[in-house]
Amino acid sequence: MRDILPPESGRWRRFTDVFADVVERAGYGQIVTPLLEDLGVFTRIGDATDVVTKEMYDFVDKGERHIALRPEMTASVCRAFAEHRPTVPWKVFYSGSNFRYEKPQRGRYRQFDQVGIEVLGADDAFLDVEVIALASEFYRRLGLRQVTLVVNSLGEPDDRARYVEALRAYFTAAGDRLSEASRATLERNPLRVLDSKRERDQELIAAAPQIGDFHSPEAAAHFVAVLDGLRTLDIEFTVEPKLVRGLDYYRRTIFEFQGGTLDSAQNALGGGGRYDGLVEALGGPATPGIGFALGVDRTLLACDDEGVFAAEPVELDAFVVDVTGGLQAVALTAELRAAGLAVDRGYDNRSMKAQMKLANRSGARFAVIIGDDELAAGTVVVKPMRGDGEQLAVPRSEISTHLAAHPDQN
Ligand code: HAM
Secondary structure, eight states: OOOOOTTHHHHHHHHHHHHHHHHHTTTOEEOOOOSEEEHHHHHTTOTTSHHHHTSOOEEEOTTSOEEEEOSOSHHHHHHHHHHHOOOSSEEEEEEEEEEOOOOOBTTBOSEEEEEEEEEESOOOHHHHHHHHHHHHHHHHHHTOOOEEEEEEEOOSHHHHHHHHHHHHHHHHHTGGGSOHHHHHHHHHOHHHHTTOOOGGGHHHHHTSOOGGGGOOHHHHHHHHHHHHHHHHTTOOOEEOTTOOOSOTTOEEEEEEEEETTSOGGGOEEEEEEEOTTHHHHTTSOOOOEEEEEEEHHHHHHHHHHHTOSOOOOOOOSEEEEEOSSSHHHHHHHHHHHHTTOOEEEOOTTOOHHHHHHHHHHHTOSEEEEEOHHHHHHTEEEEEESSTTOOOEEEEGGGHHHHHHTOOSOO
């Protein structure tokens, strides 16, 4: 877990603002759910996922309730849907922190932020296209160029179940040609063996059964429609039959966005898919659902690598330097801020030299200086801090109009 300090924290806020702008224009409204939920909400993500079995921050509270810090937000959104029964299609977006007890490394933290969207109550393959297109549009707005989209379909639950059994049989028959770690994964979840990055497993994985051979006609048609929609929007993608994603609730369409500049262990900038049975599992009516979540940390690392969407400190218009005791600065900063200018000031009645140093460091366009002579004359001195403009005395009563009229240095 980390602290996010300024100016990086300002970049985080702009990130969320840009995301909200992209999705609100497409009809999504913000949802805010609790950081904590009943443990049962998250066990529905699937008891064969590390997220649930190994990485959850769960505990018993003072009221003897077994609760957990959310490891992701899709389950919470489905719980909220089951509870409030809004009209469908229900289109929501979110941003906030999640918690997973993972091994921390670059781009992988125990508290991390996501932004994301979910749509409940529509089955349309072209909704899948909209959801994917909104993530693409967001990356475009950030300025990211090296993001690739991989897609796959896990089929209907029956298709998926038959595929899982075929994989189980195939990898079991391979015996100890499969790495020991993957044999343990096989016991819990054969699909996840396909995720193994171990050298020894690669040949077996390459020759493993493919999900496409198990698609029902309905699932196949849905997937074809999704790909047609993506082509219509000129969104580039690669079909990756081995893509399975880390959470168990997925059915049919799944997708991931990968950053071109990050290591393969954390190059997933975001991902999502359909999870048509999740609302039902949480006590709601049978409701189709689809969405994605994008990791804020990783996406910003990708921005750093590509030199886009940089942190920008707020530009100050003026820095007030008062060497008459401080009361003039109280009035001047308040007046200039009320006029809409960005203004900071020195404190503790420090010397002119010390305050000018602060003014310099603040990056403000102008220092607005008031000493005993200016106080007596009813003026202030305006000193441009960049470039070589002359400093000049301005009547005290005209200072805000003067600064507003001089957006540059002079
Ligand atoms: P996820 O793939 O587990 O999916 O997480 C989505 C993104 O969150 C990842 O691609 C990654 O960028 C970021 N992320 C995950 N774990 C960490 C971590 N420990 N540190 C930093 N970033 C991390 C979900 O969470 C699903 N709820 C997505 C979804 C929404 N599916 C349907 N709707």
